Amino acid sequence: MTLTCPICKVQNAESEDWCNECGWLLSQKAPGSSVQDEGNIDDELDFKAFLILPERGSVGLKKIRTVIGREFGDIQIPDDLNISRIQLALVAENGGLYVEDLRSSNGTLLNGVKIPPGRRYLLSTGDVITAGDSALKVEFKGLDKEGEESPGLYLVDEEGTKSRLRQGDNTVGRLPLNTVTLEDCPYVAREHAVLSLELAPSGLNFLYLTDLGSSNGSFVNQKPVPAHTRIRVHPGDEITFSDVTFRLIEIMKEED
Numbered sequence: 001m002t003l004t005c006p007i008c009k010v011q012n013a014e015s016e017d018w019c020n021e022c023g024w025l026l027s028q029k030a031p032g033s034s035v036q037d038e039g040n041i042d043d044e045l046d047f048k049a050f051l052i053l054p055e056r057g058s059v060g061l062k063k064i065r066t067v068i069g070r071e072f073g074d075i076q077i078p079d080d081l082n083i084s085r086i087q088l089a090l091v092a093e094n095g096g097l098y099v100e101d102l103r104s105s106n107g108t109l110l111n112g113v114k115i116p117p118g119r120r121y122l123l124s125t126g127d128v129i130t131a132g133d134s135a136l137k138v139e140f141k142g143l144d145k146e147g148e149e150s151p152g153l154y155l156v157d158e159e160g161t162k163s164r165l166r167q168g169d170n171t172v173g174r175l176p177l178n179t180v181t182l183e184d185c186p187y188v189a190r191e192h193a194v195l196s197l198e199l200a201p202s203g204l205n206f207l208y209l210t211d212l213g214s215s216n217g218s219f220v221n222q223k224p225v226p227a228h229t230r231i232r233v234h235p236g237d238e239i240t241f242s243d244v245t246f247r248l249i250e251i252m253k254e255e256d
C-alpha cells in the first residue's frame with residue numbers, strides 16, 4: 001500500500017509520516033479536501049480568478065485547488081527564500097475562492113493581517129496575500145456590478161467609480177500590486193499610502209490613513225498629513241494622493 005501525497009502527488013510508503021518528496025504531513029487533511037481533486041475551477045466560480053505575481057504579472061487560476069510554494073505546488077516562487085516549500089493553497093468552493101496557509105514557517109498574511117494556519121478565508125477582488133517577501137494580488141474578472149453597492153466604505157474618484165475598501169490594510173500606489181492601483185498617475189508614488197480599516201468592538205468601522213513618505217504627499221480635506229503618521233479619516237472626507245482626489249463614502253446596511 002502506498003499513500004499519494006495530495007500536494008506533490010508522489011507515492012509514499014504507508015509507514016511514512018511525512019512525504020519523502022515535499023515534506024507534507026501525510027496525516028494532515030489536504031487543503032480543500034472536500035472538493036474534487038481534478039475539478040475545473042469554472043464549475044465552482046462564476047467569475048475568472050487571477051493572481052498578480054511580482055515580476056511575473058497575472059496568472060489565471062485553472063484548478064479547484066491551487067497550491068503555492070517555493071519548490072512545490074502549481075505556482076512556484078523559487079526566488080523568494082522566505083516562502084516555505086509549500087506555503088498556501090487557494091481553493092474554489094461554493095462559488096467563492098478561499099486562501100489557506102499550509103503551516104508555512106513565516107506565515108501568510110491577508111491584507112496585512114496574519115491568518116491562522118489550516119483555516120480558510122474568503123477572498124475578494126483586490127485582496128493582497130503576502131507570503132515571504134512576495135505580495136500576491138487577487139483579481140476577479142467578469143463579476144456582475146451588483147457587488148459595488150454592498151455595505152462598506154468606498155473611495156469614489158472624480159468620475160464616480162467606487163473602490164470598496166477591505167478589512168485590514170488597503171495599500172494605495174502606482175504599482176499594480178496595490179489594493180487601489182493608480183497606474184496612470186505619474187505623481188503618485190509606487191507605494192504611496194495605506195488605508196487601514198479596523199472594526200471597533202462597537203461594530204463601527206474606523207479608517208486610518210498613513211502616508212508612506214511619498215514625495216508629493218497625501219491630503220485630507222486639502223490639508224497635508226504628516227508622513228508615517230496614522231490619521232483617522234471619516235465618511236465624507238476628501239482624500240488626495242498627490243494630485244488624485246477621492247471622496248470617502250459609506251454605504252450602510254439596508255434597514256429591514
Ligand SMILES: [Zn+2]
Pocket residue numbers: 005006007008009010019020021022023024
Ligand atoms: Zn509530497
